[in-house]
Amino acid sequence: MVAIILGWNPRLGNDWNYEAVIEQVAETGQFLERWNIGRHRKIQPGNQAWLLLQGEGQHGRGLIGHGVVMSESYEAPQRTEPKSSARYVSVSFDAVLPLGSQIPSSVLTSEVPDVAWNTFRGSGRSLPAESEPGLQRLWREHGPAASEPCRIVPGTYPEEAVSRIDTNRYERDPEARRVCLAFHGTSCAACSFSFEVSYGDIGKDYIHVHHVVPVSQLGGNYRLDPIADLVPLCANCHAMAHRGVGNPRTVAELRRAIAAAGHLPGQILDDRALTAQDDAHRILEQH
Template sequence: MAAIILAWKPGIRDGWQPAYPDAVEHVAEAGTFAARWSVGQRRNIPAGTEAWLLLQGRHARGLVGHATVTAEPYSGAGLAAPDDAVNFVDLAVDALLPRGEGIPVDELLARVPGVPWKAVRSSGTVLKAEHEPALRALWAENVLPSGPDPTLPVPGTLPGPAVERVLANRYERDLQARHACMEHHGTSCSACGFNFEAVYGELGHGFIHVHHVVPAALLGPAYELDPITDLVPLCANCHAMAHARADLVSPGELRRILGTSRSVLGDVASPEQEAAWDDARRILEQR
């Protein structure tokens, strides 16, 4: 399925609801943001299509975000368009950079020269598959995780092991690696079975942390990531517990802990906790 480029021209139309800075903050805090995007008269954009958000205009032009199409094009009649000549798609935005911090167009032209970045005029421009690897690599190099992360060292204190930890953290956030991991393992936590969409509905669609199971001490210049065996999906709680020890807590050990924790006296579990425990026990029995 080919990816597309979605153009945003704030000087003509700023359709972000809420305002763009609020949307950036929402993605940083929640991991995803639901948006509606005009694609003109285009219709052949199936749900699941990957989308790159390109800021246009005189200032700060460049790549500012990444999203997945969650609903194929539908008529704009009754929405922001006066008739049904304009179509819209629904998006789940999973990465959004503040204005001024995107990847500049000049850098895009230099690193991904096969794409006419300056000539993109409308949303829905198809990104050829041959150009996707270079774009993903450029995005991974330039975009660092936003917001505090307990798995990252304090800025300015980077001894050798900490540098390795940052590298592992970047593997966890590499879009291509994340997609390969989730395509193989799904989006339920591999330790407790928690699924964000099952609990939060559409808000949690496609949301899950990805954990790098290889200890930082084993990383080195010759290391090559295998997203199927080296990455596993974990919910936020299990991901934090996996990093509770310097040598990492494996998903299997987390499952064993969860399998015995429900016997603690005096603990009143919620229905969601009961379901998570049942899922953890089921996963443990299958392995």
């Protein structure tokens, strides 16, 4: 399947909190974002997307991320100029490098010479098919190390046995996760979704653990309270907690958003249920 190159110039009005992007990818394995693709319209869901750092900033040019296109292209208002629209696709970024750690354009030019990496502009251009194997090899060699999946195994701690835990790697501490889920359970704290209820045995004991305070804001000597500082969230709610904000949304904010959208926590509504809700709203408005 065709791969595309997405350009990112931090100086051109981009509102990304890139540190938050790196953190979310590390925690959840993805960061969903819409991306301006200019005039390119042949991009399809499933296309690989390579993120190229552009501009002449202090970090220089280079390959900095990878993702997968999740949608057809669509028109939407531009963030910097809301009165005008642009063409976008939704991209799920699954691997990103810190600024300064990108694969430099000099290496790209040497190993993948079919692309003008030093002068590449814009977004959405297709990567030549003959260049893809070389780019994938470079990414395997220089890209981020593969992270372990966020599978959580709950423990059996009684509430009175829970104590604070000293740790510098909160997102990797299985004991902190274990204590969190022993107290809170394995259903999503925002929408009540249960992987075990929905998927049976294969979903048993699976849930993401969300840091109420972002990991990047915790000092090295912080004493983590796994009950107060951690909360279980499903993958969808975890993504929405971080999407588009520097400080994550609270569980209460997520619940309000779900309620405002008309969904009942923990349920998937089919067309008949949605129609019934609309009918109920109309009946209530008449009285």
